[in-house]
Amino acid sequence: MTDRMWRDHDMQDAYDVVIIGGGVHGLATAYYLARQGVTNVAVLEARYVGFGGSGRNTAIIRSNYRTPEGIAFYDHSTKLYEKLAGELDYNIMFSQRGHLTLAHTERGVSGLRERVLTNQLCGVNSRLIFPDEIREHVPEMQLEGSLRYPVMAALYHPPGGIIRHDAVVWAYARGADAGGAHVHQLTEVTDLEVTDGSISGVMTNRGRIKTGTVVNATAGYASTIAAMAGQQIPLETHPLQAMVTESLKPWLHSVIVSSTLHVYVSQTDRGELVIGAEVDDYASYSLRGTLPFVESAATHLLELFPFLADVKMLRQWSGLCDMTPDYSPIIGEDPVVNGLFMTVGWGTYGFKGGPASGQLLAEMIASGRTPERLEPFSPGRFAEDRLVGEKAAASVSH
């Protein structure tokens, strides 16, 4: 019999910090706040820990982004992930077996080349490789033949891989709990109270909580939470779908991504193939999977791996992504409402950034200063036209 991962607590009337959202961002922020000595913290989760994007993402970790700011941030996050199992004493099964982004067109190769050069400049391990070497990694994959667009090159990113996403969430919840934070599940925020331009309280289905500091870590629902404080964030929520097959003896050890084919695939340690695609192109809060998604993802996957035609889809699901105009997250304090912090706009890449955003945002809240790595992602950047253009590296590049 092992100990409880996290405890149930009575709700206090007041907390120093109230974090809305019990996913990787909210729980990591609580954990790192405790490490900074801020322990009178509540994490409010409307459902159960990991209900949202943290339990629905396809668990890919990588740092092969496009901009120096993005690369530095995700590289920091990847390095935190590398140490996390030891730090939290929980096997989060970070499996760095390599990540391959395929290019099927000249334009695609150019995009990858730019990322490779920038990655290398920033000290991140990425290389452009060509069909002979791609075959060494994944001998089973079709690179030409029936492919409409033959594979011309790939961005090979050895530190990339997959992780047991639920385990990360649980481990952070345990760490936050051990540090003194209260994790309140089934606690839904119904309103935010702003007094004289500052956050003064949070209304929930379990009553009012007095607090001067709120962290909005609610991903697909982030704009609805911001609206409770009368604020708009430049977010549009889109569904992102994925599916998983029956378990097979593991044979695919790399993560394979193709933006031309709108598909990516990896195989878990349980043997399931996890298959995903680009966000749905319409804005919606629907969590209902669609048939066109599985038709399209299956078709595209079979272009690369025709022998998978007889393998069965076991389950499909959908999550919500809060997309920003520049495909980079928004982290920091609201420019208008004092005490309203946010770690939002995580789009399709939120799980990758969890540890870094949690750690740096905690540092920001505890110290009152903006850490250098967070500066590019400030909420004010849209008004100032300082965008961090990651679209080429973030879309369909899970």
Added chain:
Amino acid sequence: MSSQEGPCTFTFDGRSITARPGQTIAGALHQDGVHVVSRSFKYHRPRGLFCATGRCPNCLCTVDGYPNVRTCVTPASQGMAVRSQNAWPGLKWDVLSIFDRLHRFMPVGFYYRVMHKPRFLWPVFEAIVRRIAGLGRVDRQSGGSRRYDRQTLHSDVVVIGGGWAGMHAAIAASRGGRDVTLVDDRENLGGHVLFDPGARVDRETEFESTVQAVLDDPRIRVLHRATAFGCYEDRLVAVQTGDRMIRLRAGQVVVATGGWEQPLVFPGNDRPGVMLAGGVQKMLWQDGCLFPGDAVVVTDNQNGYRVAHSLAACGTRVVAIVDHNATPAGDPGDLPVWTGQTIHSVRGHRHVTSAVIGPLEGASSATESISCRWVVQAVGFTTASGLLAQAGCRLVYDESRDLFRADQLADGFRAAGSVNGTFDIDACAREGRLAGEVAAAGEGGGTVDLIPAETSPPVRRPPDGKKAFVCLCEDVTDKDLFDAVAEGFANIETLKRYSTVCMGPCQGKMCQSSSIAACARANGVTISETGRTTARPPEQPVPLGVLAGRAPHRHLIRRSALHDWHVEAGAVFLDSGAWKRPESYGDPAAEYQVVREGVGLIDVSTLGKLELRGRDVAEFLEFVYPNRFAKLKVGRVRYGVVCDEAGIILDDGTIARLEEDRWFLTTTTGNADGVDSWFRWWLATRPGWDIRLTNVSGATAAMNLAGPRSRQVLAAVCDGDLSTEAVPYLAASQLTVAGVPATVLRIGFVGELGYEIHVPSQLAEHVWCELMAAGAASGIRPFGIEAQRRLRLDKQHLLAGQDTDALSNPFDAGLPWIVKLDKPDFVGRSALQRAEGREPGQQLVGFRLEGDRVPPEPSLVLVDGRLEGRVTSARYSPVAGATVGLAWVPAELASNGQQITIQLDGQLVNAVVQREPFYDPEGARLKS
């Protein structure tokens, strides 16, 4: 399939097995005495047939290379090669069954607590985990050779499930005047009653006439052997039948999917020989199998008595009917009944040897062991309500029936029969008829009128002891679930994710009820409070090939009207979006040269082409472009860029005014569809605009005749006056070219005198050939994209999407003159206004790099080792005598003569910024 005449022979792990006609693989194995069919996922315990109706994981085998095939519902055929899965070296002796002995050290979630310290250990352990994990093995050489297909059907009413309720619903809906599609996953209609002779007693005639009525009804289309695996938005029912998917769009849906028989949870409940009653009935009556030896039937309802009689009739000695009730729930005849008792455990390893029977409630001391080979459970059903849940119906726990049922239906849906928890056969018929009538009236949805249950909630004995499996797919025991709840995974959803209960091949069909019950017990709350996990498609696993259908890929291949000519001319093609375009005709350098010095012809049919007509086109163009068009004269053409609301360049192209209210626009090849939908989006914002937009990209072909001798070549096939006075630079003329009416734009992307000639696609080859013939004396050559890229770079003409990205605005891209901020509102205006007032960011400039080393596209521009820009285009330019290109550089380096540093093959090289074109900076050749 079943229609074959005689017996057939197949192999199982190399051993020859004979199957009778129509028998399933599993049936033939059973008949041959093979009772261990697979090894379990985690502990590698021997597993035999359990549900025998295609739900549970126990019968999964690899058949002819196809992994994870449900052999209990797959007919045997001659020569099949069936292999067991997840066992090494073999089913009988599986080395990894050691895990079963070590289970003490492998409690729920143990893998999260081990193998991660020190850090280097995990990759080592993971490699081992990946060698032993997984079920079937996919055939990576020859898999995927089947042909799959897809079909779309429509139906007024779709009835899912051809059991008693479903058949009555179909008949009623048909009588209501509707076209009905009845989807049934078995060979024959009738549902579970088919294999339950006891249920048909006194009704044989009624049963057969109902089946016949459905089959004879011309309004009812029956899909046999068809599984509805998804109910998607707007009543799109996804059906798999064989290797085909049917997308079935329904006006109304009646879900009559019945129930799934549920097992009891007790130690050893996974041993081969423990089975569900429905499976035993199916094996007896469909597969013609026998269950030799002694059997114990455990039950709390009439089903148990019926299966007992079935077994007895087929030669099995039923040694006990163990009935939970104090008085027998059915008529035992002369079979022995033990009332108020239940099964506590079974003994045996590769097969059941005895069952331990004891009191249903209270201390477990008074138990008795009965020697037997078979333990058959008939303790009720849960609702097969997954499709209802997918459709958005609300499921609530019905305590009296101990199951979840829909109480609030999604729009257009009805439920009938056992899926409602209704098991009485007459009540099923009534519900079916009612559902069919409601569906025929188009009134599905709303609240379900609850039919009061006449039964009291069933009593279950919590398992005593270990290895009482809740989940056969993932080897999750009752104790595992209690441990997980104690660790804090108290919510049913986190419990599922942590313990992996319900996450295997059966997706909860066998284990969801038991796991919810265990979760409730462990938390000390009710099942209602516990709730259930979300039901997601597919209801049954479906092959990716079925989802993908026949198409090898989903991409268009677009070929221009001149494609065949290019092929004959030896063109080397490249993919440009969906298009195949000539990259060159073998010698791009010569193609470049001939355009500069003589005349060349390039196929630009792939450009997007839009025709806009109407009084308000000018106003619209003023609104969607940052530059001005209202005063553009008829017969003139102008360059323009399209920006989004953030002022970012989306595309560039030309805008020609052919008549006062008739305009002709071109877009780049890659953005043709994007600009079309962008314009339509804005058109939709003001329905009052008098504008008709027609996309003529495919209907119109285009070719660009370019070079100093282009005028004389065009003149040879064109009657009109082509003098500079008559057709000046930036003229948009309607001419007759080679006898064909053409729109001719005098523009010069490549920097020479040139004519972009737009003609109807079907006449394109004629015009092209006439031009080639007319130019023969002038040494005309076709040229491809590569030559065009070099030519345009001499002029520093940017390529939207290559030289610009998702952050590029016209100011920074060197096109400030194109933004007219003194216009009234236009798309992107406020963003561009801010951009103008701001400190400039990186600028797109030309650069010159001495020598012939060409940086790849893209390359980095560095300042003191920092990334400060990038080269987006570069080529060697014969006219410049150096490498030239376009690059984004910091604003302070964006003026003529500034030196920039480019990373080239890992070295740093210096280039010089040059902001005017490398060739003909005054544009004299263009305007000549």
